[in-house]
Amino acid sequence: MRNDIKEILFTTEQIEDKAAQLAKQLEVDYQDKKPILLGLLKGSIPFIGDLMKHMNIPIQIEFMDVSSYHGGTTSSGQVKILKDLDISVENRHIIIVEDIVDTGFTLTKVIALLKHRGAASVEVVTMLDKPEGRIVEMEPKYIGFTIPKAFVVGYGLDYDEYYRNLPYVGILKEEVYMK
Ligand code: 5GP
Numbered sequence: 001m002r003n004d005i006k007e008i009l010f011t012t013e014q015i016e017d018k019a020a021q022l023a024k025q026l027e028v029d030y031q032d033k034k035p036i037l038l039g040l041l042k043g044s045i046p047f048i049g050d051l052m053k054h055m056n057i058p059i060q061i062e063f064m065d066v067s068s069y070h071g072g073t074t075s076s077g078q079v080k081i082l083k084d085l086d087i088s089v090e091n092r093h094i095i096i097v098e099d100i101v102d103t104g105f106t107l108t109k110v111i112a113l114l115k116h117r118g119a120a121s122v123e124v125v126t127m128l129d130k131p132e133g134r135i136v137e138m139e140p141k142y143i144g145f146t147i148p149k150a151f152v153v154g155y156g157l158d159y160d161e162y163y164r165n166l167p168y169v170g171i172l173k174e175e176v177y178m179k
Contacts, residue, residue, distance in 0.1 A: 001163060005153070005170035010145060012167045015127065015155055016050050018144045022125055023054030025142065026095060034058045035093040040110070041065040041083065042164065043099030043156040047127040047144075051097060062087060068106050079109040090118035099156045100128040100147075104138030127155065128169065151177070 010018075026035075037055075039048040041063050052061060065083035094114050101107060107124055114122045125142035132149040153159050154166030159177060 001166060004163070004173055004176045005166075006173045008168050008170045009147060009152065010155075010169045012155075015047070015144070015169065019047060019050035019127075020054045022142050022144060023051045026051070026125065027055050027057050030059075030093060030095070031057060033093040034060070035095050036060045036062050036087075036089065037095050037097055038085070038114075039063045039097045040099070040106070043158065044097045044127075045164075046156045047099060048097045051125065060087075064110065066106055066110060068103075079106050081113075088117070089114050091120050094119045094122045096122065096124045098124060098126040098140070100130060100152070101126050101138060101140055102130045102133040103135040105136060107138050107140070108136050128152065 034057075037048060037052060037059050039045065039061070042065070048061070052059065062085055063083070064081065064085055066079055066081050068079045096107065096110060096114075098107060101124070111122050111124075123142065124140035125144075126140045127144040129140060129143045129146045130149055131146060150171045151159070152169050153163035153172045154169045156164055157169065158164045159172055163172070
């Protein structure tokens with residue numbers, strides 16, 4: 001898999017350190033709020049794992065699966081809910097955990113849905129932000145790293161469902177998806 005990576009952007013250690021810092025900030029901001037950490041499958045799995053173990057306050061963990069990429073490297077703009085939440089979010093404080101924000105379509109749709117269902121508050125913590133890709137206005141409150149407009153894989157992020165298990169974030173060589 002390493003041969004398919006053009007450049008490593010963030011190592012395991014850098015990501016884990018950043019997750020620990022963000023977790024400490026969330027701990028302060030959500031001290032008495034018993035928030036729900038809502039991971040968006042499947043890309044957020046390693047990041048939510050790193051965050052939760054450093055948050056020493058009462059939290060619940062839930063997951064939703066929404067898709068906008070359908071196996072390619074650009075967003076389709078159509079966000080589909082593949083797996084919904086099993087619990088009510090009414091009057092609950094929600095922290096959405098995302099792997100990367102690009103166009104902003106996915107989160108805009110999920111935030112609107114959670115607010116419509118009566119969530120007390122909805123914020124986003126994302127491992128990566130790609131602001132140059134933004135099409136709809138969307139500003140995550142908690143950001144790990146800001147990256148340029150490139151297609152990255154690893155640490156949960158896939159290309160065609162592969163590479164999620166890479167222990168770092170790297171830029172995928174264009175020839176891999178131009179084939
Ligand atoms: P958005 O709806 O903001 O365009 O995209 C969010 C979702 O698109 C992310 O959760 C992720 O699944 C996918 N995505 C966006 N940029 C990248 C990227 O550079 N690499 C990978 N693997 N997925 C991405």
